Amino acid sequence: MAKQKLLEVKNLKQYFPAGRGEVVKAVDGVTFDIYKGETFGLVGESGCGKSTTGRTIIRLYEATDGEVLFNGVNVHGKKSKKELKELNRKMQMIFQDPYASLNPRMTVADIIAEGIDIHGLAKTKEERMQRVYELLETVGLNREHASRYPHEFSGGQRQRIGIARALAVEPEFIIADEPISALDVSIQAQVVNLLKRLQREKGLTYLFIAHDLSMVKYISDRIGVMYFGKMVELADAEELYRNPIHPYTKALLSAIPLPDPETERTRKRIVYDPAQHGYKDGEELEFREITPGHFVLCSEEEYKRYRAMYA
Amino acid sequence: MEKILQVNDLHISFDIHAGEVQAVRGVTFDLYKGETLAIVGESGSGKSVTSKALMRLLPTPPSRIKQGEILFEGKDLTKLSEKDMQSIRGAKISMIFQDPMTSLNPTMTIGKQIMEAILKHQKLSKEEARKRAIELLQLVGIKNAELRMKQYPHQFSGGMRQRVVIAIALACNPKILIADEPTTALDVTIQAQILELMKDIQKKLGMSIIFITHDLGVVANMADRVAVMYAGKIVEIGTVDEIFYNPKHPYTWGLLASMPSLDHKDTELYSIPGSPPDLLNPPKGDAFAPRNPYALKIDYELEPPMFQVSDTHYAATWLLHEMAPKVEPPAIVRERMKRFADIVARKGGKPRG
Numbered sequence: 001m002a003k004q005k006l007l008e009v010k011n012l013k014q015y016f017p018a019g020r021g022e023v024v025k026a027v028d029g030v031t032f033d034i035y036k037g038e039t040f041g042l043v044g045e046s047g048c049g050k051s052t053t054g055r056t057i058i059r060l061y062e063a064t065d066g067e068v069l070f071n072g073v074n075v076h077g078k079k080s081k082k083e084l085k086e087l088n089r090k091m092q093m094i095f096q097d098p099y100a101s102l103n104p105r106m107t108v109a110d111i112i113a114e115g116i117d118i119h120g121l122a123k124t125k126e127e128r129m130q131r132v133y134e135l136l137e138t139v140g141l142n143r144e145h146a147s148r149y150p151h152e153f154s155g156g157q158r159q160r161i162g163i164a165r166a167l168a169v170e171p172e173f174i175i176a177d178e179p180i181s182a183l184d185v186s187i188q189a190q191v192v193n194l195l196k197r198l199q200r201e202k203g204l205t206y207l208f209i210a211h212d213l214s215m216v217k218y219i220s221d222r223i224g225v226m227y228f229g230k231m232v233e234l235a236d237a238e239e240l241y242r243n244p245i246h247p248y249t250k251a252l253l254s255a256i257p258l259p260d261p262e263t264e265r266t267r268k269r270i271v272y273d274p275a276q277h278g279y280k281d282g283e284e285l286e287f288r289e290i291t292p293g294h295f296v297l298c299s300e301e302e303y304k305r306y307r308a309m310y311a
Numbered sequence: 312m313e314k315i316l317q318v319n320d321l322h323i324s325f326d327i328h329a330g331e332v333q334a335v336r337g338v339t340f341d342l343y344k345g346e347t348l349a350i351v352g353e354s355g356s357g358k359s360v361t362s363k364a365l366m367r368l369l370p371t372p373p374s375r376i377k378q379g380e381i382l383f384e385g386k387d388l389t390k391l392s393e394k395d396m397q398s399i400r401g402a403k404i405s406m407i408f409q410d411p412m413t414s415l416n417p418t419m420t421i422g423k424q425i426m427e428a429i430l431k432h433q434k435l436s437k438e439e440a441r442k443r444a445i446e447l448l449q450l451v452g453i454k455n456a457e458l459r460m461k462q463y464p465h466q467f468s469g470g471m472r473q474r475v476v477i478a479i480a481l482a483c484n485p486k487i488l489i490a491d492e493p494t495t496a497l498d499v500t501i502q503a504q505i506l507e508l509m510k511d512i513q514k515k516l517g518m519s520i521i522f523i524t525h526d527l528g529v530v531a532n533m534a535d536r537v538a539v540m541y542a543g544k545i546v547e548i549g550t551v552d553e554i555f556y557n558p559k560h561p562y563t564w565g566l567l568a569s570m571p572s573l574d575h576k577d578t579e580l581y582s583i584p585g586s587p588p589d590l591l592n593p594p595k596g597d598a599f600a601p602r603n604p605y606a607l608k609i610d611y612e613l614e615p616p617m618f619q620v621s622d623t624h625y626a627a628t629w630l631l632h633e634m635a636p637k638v639e640p641p642a643i644v645r646e647r648m649k650r651f652a653d654i655v656a657r658k659g660g661k662p663r664g
Contacts, residue, residue: 045498046469154586155354184353185525189569189582196579211498214528218571218580255503257528259570261551262654264532269503 006173006205007034007057012066014049014056026052028229029066031287039199039206041220041237043213043252049229050209054175057207058091070173089119092166096178098158102150108161109146112136115169135164139194156187163194175207180215192219213256217241225249231287235294245296245306248272277302315486315519316342316365321379323364326372333590334360336543342487347513347520349530351566352540355587358523362489366406367396402432405485409492411472415464421475422460428482447478452508470501474508484516491523506532527570531555536623539563542588542598549624556651558644559626561605568641581641597629605630605638
């Protein structure tokens with residue numbers, strides 16, 4: 001079965017003015033596809049542009065340059081209200097901070113049903129509440145919770161409310177921006193299991209943005225590694241962990257602390273220095289395929305070397 | 312080994328409008344000279360409250376040390392006057408916090424902030440203090456220390472700021488360094504550097520570290536011994552090998568099993584059901600019982616005492632009682648246990664972190 005592209009990101013750029021005529025190139029020419037039904041993990045350090053990429057895809061920011069195609073339709077550019085609404089229904093987002101992302105003055109029912117109301121997905125009040133109850137149960141809460149306010153819930157429960165809100169409009173694609181990093185370890189596992197179950201049941205596609213690499217590996221089918229606004233490596237999750245090629249990826253992987261004292265005692269950390277590439281001025285860096293499905297940002301010369309080593 | 316700090320049966324409560332929150336409910340542990348003791352637990356387990364109590368940083372009211380003692384150099388810190396405490400805090404016991412952005416004063420130069428700590432506790436002239444501050448910056452790996460002294464916190468990156476915070480904490484050669492989630496706000500590559508730095512400095516200065524975190528990966532990297540806290544109590548304590556390869560408490564099992572290991576993928580993550588108890592009304596019996604798939608009838612009635620597993624390893628679970636039924640821990644934990652015998656054998660006798 002050929003994999004169907006759900007989302008195509010082409011040479012996406014997002015620049016922010018930094019004053020005095022300078023610009024910050026938060027996302028600087030990123031290209032990747034996300035296939036239907038998969039989880040695409042995006043990792044990198046803070047400031048590398050991974051969250052900006054997610055937010056630009058869903059058009060929280062207007063892209064500086066490049067294209068985002070969702071089911072073949074361009075997300076950016078001029079759109080009628082109706083077209084935009086349709087796109088917004090299919091793409092939803094789950095945010096990092098479950099404390100800041102829920103309006104404290106709205107009840108859980110109103111938070112979850114906001115999308116249902118906007119898109120007119122329920123004809124009667126009863127139907128609307130019925131949907132809310134179903135959603136609450138789907139995410140492991142119960143119907144009594146509907147009339148309460150966000151402050152009455154713990155972090156993990158709030159994140160479940162955020163997930164229910166995203167699911168309310170029956171999206172195809174969910175961008176989860178660090179959805180578990182604010183939660184305790186024992187609660188993280190609950191939320192990750194929930195996300196995986198929902199994916200199985202509803203055929204959802206995820207863009208999972210995180211800096212916790214072991215969780216990203218667990219949940220993702222493919223992973224992209226970002227560094228300073230560029231994607232430096234992209235591969236299947238297994239492949240990326242087994243055969244990292246770009247020196248930055250190697251450094252990143254060597255820095256994850258593993259819950260295993262024996263390995264930790266003998267591990268060597270690798271430090272990445274961007275100067276180590278020794279790129280000459282004007283050398284063209286391109287995202288090249290080293291082995292099938294495994295892409296690395298490299299120069300022509302590095303490409304030959306990587307090919308010789310890995311292909 | 313020499314004990315540098317003893318905490319005995321510490322109880323701390325917060326009196327709030329709704330009643331008494333029993334944040335710490337009987338914590339006992341020793342800290343040895345030169346070791347790193349990690350305290351792990353979820354938010355609300357009492358790990359930060361315990362560590363702040365050691366420094367007497369909890370505001371009273373609402374907090375109150377109900378009972379117990381903290382013995383350091385022959386003195387009970389719970390009974391010291393604020394003035395006596397000031398000669399210990401920052402000088403003999405020092406602390407670094409989670410957020411390097413908020414623990415520095417944005418309106419003071421870095422140099423001034425380090426010198427402040429030195430001048431407060433040591434009889435040095437300003438010039439000597441300045442020299443010492445430069446040495447400290449060099450010790451924590453900050454280059455161009457002389458120039459950096461004159462800069463403000465906003466001119467430093469997160470990792471660099473945490474280095475400055477460490478330099479301030481080390482200003483008076485403390486005997487004990489308490490690190491409360493010192494790397495949680497940092498990126499993994501920066502985290503690795505800071506952890507390396509802390510280990511390095513510990514080797515040089517021979518201080519003891521209490522390392523508070525919820526990241527078991529960091530614990531595996533840093534700790535000699537580990538205390539696992541749940542609902543205001545230590546439920547298991549042992550050497551790092553004992554806790555990671557021979558855990559006895561079902562809560563420790565749950566924590567270890569809910570981390571994705573790098574080679575398991577298709578199986579669902581083990582997750583501890585439910586959420587931590589409300590310490591306004593702590594449950595009767597074992598506080599973990601309602602979330603514990605291995606709970607016995609007695610867990611709902613009576614709190615388990617600490618059972619001894621080895622000279623260094625204790626756990627508070629009725630499963631260790633001689634009359635308890637035999638249970639199988641989760642598969643991931645069983646795999647870890649298989650490695651324990653090897654590790655003990657390789658180290659010859661008792662495992663030591």
